[in-house]
Amino acid sequence: MAPLTLAGIERAARDQLSPEIWDFVEGGSGAERTLAANREMFGRHAFRPRALVDVSVCAPAVDLLGATLQLPVGIAPMAYHRLVHPDGETATARAAGKAGALLVAGIFASRTLEDIAAAATGPLWLQLYWLRRREALAALVERAEAAGYAALLLTVDAPRIGRRLRDLRNGFAVPPEIRAVNLDPALMAASHHAGQGSSGIAEHAREQFDPTLTWADLAWLRERSRLPLVLKGVLTAEDARRAADHGVDAVVVSNHGGRQLDGALPALAALPEVVDALPPHIPALLDGGVRSGADIAVALALGARAVLVGRPAFWGLATGGEAGVGQVLDLLRDELEHTMALLGRPSVADLDRTALAPWPV
Ligand SMILES: Cc1cc2nc3c(=O)[nH]c(=O)nc-3n(C[C@H](O)[C@H](O)[C@H](O)COP(=O)(O)O)c2cc1C
Numbered sequence: 102m103a104p105l106t107l108a109g110i111e112r113a114a115r116d117q118l119s120p121e122i123w124d125f126v127e128g129g130s131g132a133e134r135t136l137a138a139n140r141e142m143f144g145r146h147a148f149r150p151r152a153l154v155d156v157s158v159c160a161p162a163v164d165l166l167g168a169t170l171q172l173p174v175g176i177a178p179m180a181y182h183r184l185v186h187p188d189g190e191t192a193t194a195r196a197a198g199k200a201g202a203l204l205v206a207g208i209f210a211s212r213t214l215e216d217i218a219a220a221a222t223g224p225l226w227l228q229l230y231w232l233r234r235r236e237a238l239a240a241l242v243e244r245a246e247a248a249g250y251a252a253l254l255l256t257v258d259a260p261r262i263g264r265r266l267r268d269l270r271n272g273f274a275v276p277p278e279i280r281a282v283n284l285d286p287a288l289m290a291a292s293h294h295a296g297q298g299s300s301g302i303a304e305h306a307r308e309q310f311d312p313t314l315t316w317a318d319l320a321w322l323r324e325r326s327r328l329p330l331v332l333k334g335v336l337t338a339e340d341a342r343r344a345a346d347h348g349v350d351a352v353v354v355s356n357h358g359g360r361q362l363d364g365a366l367p368a369l370a371a372l373p374e375v376v377d378a379l380p381p382h383i384p385a386l387l388d389g390g391v392r393s394g395a396d397i398a399v400a401l402a403l404g405a406r407a408v409l410v411g412r413p414a415f416w417g418l419a420t421g422g423e424a425g426v427g428q429v430l431d432l433l434r435d436e437l438e439h440t441m442a443l444l445g446r447p448s449v450a451d452l453d454r455t456a457l458a459p460w461p462v
């Protein structure tokens with residue numbers, strides 16, 4: 102029987118992957134408090150269903166940066182999809198396209214930007230980290246534009262890599278056959294060797310990520326590209342206002358799936374203050390702990406335009422390649438439509454804060 106929940110797909114994925122790769126995918130930083138809290142926050146909300154509403158058609162489509170998403174879901178940027186399946190990002194792209202979802206390809210994609218774009222049939226964005234080697238970034242931006250990427254997403258919560266204790270214990274390094282093929286191998290060498298008490302990922306970031314990045318640097322990206330700019334990793338009203346002041350086109354409310362600052366606000370808890378601080382024309386997306394269609398409904402009701410899912414896409418990819426990612430997205434769609442119907446809110450426009458109450462116990 103097909104899995105009935107994402108948790109079922111998660112269990113199957115665990116059986117497929119080596120313990121080191123499983124820990125890299127599932128793990129958070131520090132005591133994993135933020136990782137756990139991302140999930141727990143969804144349980145703090147109760148739905149306030151309305152009766153006697155015609156719900157014969159439930160339509161979860163939304164507009165995002167000029168495109169229509171049939172499903173208000175994107176696949177969060179994740180490094181190295183080939184860690185969990187030999188097809189990697191092209192399989193993810195095909196599945197996202199079929200489901201009407203967005204794919205955010207990562208700067209550390211293990212397939213070329215051009216191959217991913219060729220496989221994509223829906224909206225596609227490229228995620229960037231602020232590399233010291235700015236000419237490598239400039240080259241990626243140029244390639245992304247030429248290949249038809251629709252937006253650039255800059256991740257701003259990772260001036261260095263969080264203390265991911267599982268990876269440190271495992272001495273995690275990216276296996277040599279899996280490569281960030283869009284970057285010069287010399288730039289990526291550190292990722293493939295774990296130093297004493299470190300991980301390849303952490304070493305690589307120490308060497309290559311530029312922690313001097315500030316708001317003033319956004320102009321550099323703007324000068325090189327006319328693509329919309331999205332910031333990922335905004336958790337406060339202050340930063341939301343600054344993003345708006347700097348002409349950012351959208352933000353992702355995110356703590357990087359609990360992998361960066363442990364103890365940081367759960368993403369869902371930060372969402373209302375960010376939404377309230379942004380002018381209405383700048384959408385906020387949310388990621389971290391979204392594991393069901395009901396979770397998506399909660400995020401939309403609190404003002405998110407769409408959500409991103411990270412780990413669940415890897416569970417699907419690990420268990421069934423393109424079809425597995427498709428299964429994850431189809432399940433999310435079924436659950437979301439089901440929630441909208443029983444909640445008496447058949448369109449996304451009906452999903453507002455009146456749909457929720459604090460869980461009463
Ligand atoms: C294995 C893995 C790799 C990731 N790689 C990146 C990355 O390269 N760039 C980035 O901005 N975020 C990265 N993230 C964070 C995701 O984009 C996203 O913020 C997070 O996974 C959302 O939480 P969720 O996994 O609970 O859905 C990664 C997350 C995971 C699990």
Ligand SMILES: CCCCC(=O)C(=O)O
Pocket residue numbers: 180209259302303305306357360
């Ligand atoms: C240097 C690769 C970082 C990938 C990442 O962002 C993550 O694992 O969360």
